[in-house]
Amino acid sequence: MLPAIEIENVHKHFGSLHALKGVSLTIEQGEFFGLLGPNGAGKSTLINILAGLTRMDSGAVTVMGHDVVKDYRQSRYSLGVVPQELVFDPFFSVRELLEIQAGYFGQRKTSGKWIDRLLEGLKLTDKASSNMRSLSGGMKRRVLIAQALVHKPQVVILDEPTAGVDVELRSSLWEFIQMLHQEGHTIVLTTHYLEEAEMLCDRIGIINQGEMIALDSKEALLAKGVGQLRTLRITLANHIEALPDLVKSKLQHASANVLEIRLDRHNDSIVAMMDALRDAGGEVVDIAIEESDLEDVFIELTRQAT
Amino acid sequence: MNFSGLYTLFYKEILRFAKVALQTVLAPVVTALLYLLVFSHVLEEHVEVYDNISYTAFLIPGLMMMSIIQNAFANSSSSLIQSKITGNIIFVLLTPLSYLEFYLAFLFASIVRALVVGIGIFLVAMGFVELPVHNALYLFLFAFLSSAVLGSIGIIAGIWSERFDHLAGFQNFIIMPLSFLSGVFYSIHSLPPFWQLLSKFNPFFYMIDGFRYGFFGVSDINPLYSLAVVFVAWTLLAVLTLNMLRVGYKLRN
Ligand SMILES: Nc1ncnc2c1ncn2[C@@H]1O[C@H](COP(=O)(O)OP(=O)(O)OP(=O)(O)O)[C@@H](O)[C@H]1O
Numbered sequence: 219m220l221p222a223i224e225i226e227n228v229h230k231h232f233g234s235l236h237a238l239k240g241v242s243l244t245i246e247q248g249e250f251f252g253l254l255g256p257n258g259a260g261k262s263t264l265i266n267i268l269a270g271l272t273r274m275d276s277g278a279v280t281v282m283g284h285d286v287v288k289d290y291r292q293s294r295y296s297l298g299v300v301p302q303e304l305v306f307d308p309f310f311s312v313r314e315l316l317e318i319q320a321g322y323f324g325q326r327k328t329s330g331k332w333i334d335r336l337l338e339g340l341k342l343t344d345k346a347s348s349n350m351r352s353l354s355g356g357m358k359r360r361v362l363i364a365q366a367l368v369h370k371p372q373v374v375i376l377d378e379p380t381a382g383v384d385v386e387l388r389s390s391l392w393e394f395i396q397m398l399h400q401e402g403h404t405i406v407l408t409t410h411y412l413e414e415a416e417m418l419c420d421r422i423g424i425i426n427q428g429e430m431i432a433l434d435s436k437e438a439l440l441a442k443g444v445g446q447l448r449t450l451r452i453t454l455a456n457h458i459e460a461l462p463d464l465v466k467s468k469l470q471h472a473s474a475n476v477l478e479i480r481l482d483r484h485n486d487s488i489v490a491m492m493d494a495l496r497d498a499g500g501e502v503v504d505i506a507i508e509e510s511d512l513e514d515v516f517i518e519l520t521r522q523a524t
Numbered sequence: 525m526n527f528s529g530l531y532t533l534f535y536k537e538i539l540r541f542a543k544v545a546l547q548t549v550l551a552p553v554v555t556a557l558l559y560l561l562v563f564s565h566v567l568e569e570h571v572e573v574y575d576n577i578s579y580t581a582f583l584i585p586g587l588m589m590m591s592i593i594q595n596a597f598a599n600s601s602s603s604l605i606q607s608k609i610t611g612n613i614i615f616v617l618l619t620p621l622s623y624l625e626f627y628l629a630f631l632f633a634s635i636v637r638a639l640v641v642g643i644g645i646f647l648v649a650m651g652f653v654e655l656p657v658h659n660a661l662y663l664f665l666f667a668f669l670s671s672a673v674l675g676s677i678g679i680i681a682g683i684w685s686e687r688f689d690h691l692a693g694f695q696n697f698i699i700m701p702l703s704f705l706s707g708v709f710y711s712i713h714s715l716p717p718f719w720q721l722l723s724k725f726n727p728f729f730y731m732i733d734g735f736r737y738g739f740f741g742v743s744d745i746n747p748l749y750s751l752a753v754v755f756v757a758w759t760l761l762a763v764l765t766l767n768m769l770r771v772g773y774k775l776r777n
């Protein structure tokens with residue numbers, strides 16, 4: 219099957235800044251892909267190149283098999299992009315805006331019912347005839363999503379769709395995006411909420427300073443490196459002057475009577491740690507175990523790379 | 525061609541100025557009317573540029589063309605700079621519209637706004653003085669081509685400008701002086717030779733002179749020649765604008 223998105227060795231400079239340093243990435247149809255990376259990593263730049271908003275210096279990019287430069291018409295029919303910035307046209311109402319957007323794709327006459335469905339799905343029906351200026355930030359964000367979907371693209375890219383969105387709306391957006399995915403859309407999501415990526419995405423790419431530093435399924439990422447580690451937090455009733463060597467070697471952080479110990483999932487034994495502490499005269503009052511999550515993997519990988 | 529997309533962008537650009545018609549249509553008509561009242565009152569008794577044509581009548585085509593020029597420019601340039609600064613230009617750039625379709629939509633919206641303002645001034649001016657129409661085709665051609673020229677310049681200025689004051693500079697230092705010094709208020713024959721020569725390098729002069737011919741059948745220059753000048757100007761500008769759009773100059777950095 220044709221990949222939904224194929225990015226080959228893309229370079230992009232902004233003046234002297236090398237924003238993308240030969241990024242390659244293939245996303246299959248039907249995937250839910252998470253594109254992660256710290257601020258300024260180059261995520262939006264890559265998305266803009268996919269959407270034709272920015273020209274790459276070199277490399278090749280296709281969407282549903284259509285080259286984004288040579289076959290830009292076809293590739294843009296296949297792609298819906300929710301931009302990161304809350305941009306809107308202050309002259310129009312929500313419905314006008316959606317009809318106009320559909321019209322650019324030659325679907326003004328046929329879009330009525332679909333627009334109704336989008337408005338309903340995004341809980342915007344009662345705002346349909348409101349001017350964009352009068353909407354709250356979260357509502358504007360939902361209009362942006364509707365705008366990206368108005369021409370029924372197969373591939374949907376959402377650039378931080380949940381930034382600045384309240385808890386309730388966030389989970390309703392998740393539901394909506396998951397529904398799109400179940401309907402067969404390929405989804406690419408960028409976010410700074412790592413739990414969000416961990417919960418939603420099947421495969422994850424981490425980009426840092428213009429380079430793809432990790433690209434794997436979520437499970438594989440979590441199973442590698444720091445993903446194998448967990449943190450044991452032990453609270454003692456008393457203070458131990460000389461910590462046993464076994465504990466010392468794994469100690470990550472100690473404050474007052476709380477010890478944070480990093481343990482390998484397979485090679486270290488929690489029981490051995492506890493025993494060593496007791497032998498040293500420690501009286502354990504509480505223990506907590508924290509599994510590593512995507513956030514730990516992310517921090518570890520982006521720290522190594524810089 | 526994505527005609528339906530082209531039409532949508534054109535329609536959106538029309539809506540954009542129609543929704544604020546007070547400012548985009550009525551205001552220029554009132555301004556032109558003020559010029560007409562002041563200048564015709566002061567000069568009516570003293571100046572007769574062409575035989576048997578009152579100064580007020582002489583003035584009206586010039587004022588119409590000046591407003592056509594300024595409004596065609598204002599429409600495309602202000603729309604582009606606003607969408608660039610607010611960022612909503614991406615909603616057009618994301619679509620399958622080609623650079624040619626993009627150009628035509630902005631161009632025709634500019635032309636429509638300019639013609640609406642021009643006709644508005646004409647209708648109001650009819651209340652003051654009876655204007656003959658010597659050749660309606662010339663009137664149309666000059667109005668159409670001149671707004672096409674200025675609509676294109678407006679697109680170029682809108683793309684090139686990064687801030688409102690860049691655009692204001694364009695407007696105040698290029699469009700306004702050239703449109704005022706193009707023979708709106710006088711015939712260039714009344715100027716000293718040096719200024720006459722200089723006027724002939726001003727493309728707006730040909731627009732006004734040819735347009736005036738359409739009403740009175742008299743002009744400083746052969747109207748066919750003027751028509752050729754305006755047409756060539758448009759062709760060159762269209763090539764330039766289309767190339768800027770094709771490479772995505774400042775729009776798809
Ligand atoms: N138009 C531009 N002109 C100059 N530099 C730019 C431009 N767009 C992006 N950059 C630079 O390119 C780099 C990558 O930016 P980009 O917006 O792609 O980051 P990002 O990964 O989306 O970050 P964030 O998470 O903050 O959205 C940054 O250093 C940014 O300053």
Ligand SMILES: [Mg+2]
Pocket residue numbers: 261262263302377
């Ligand atoms: Mg970004």
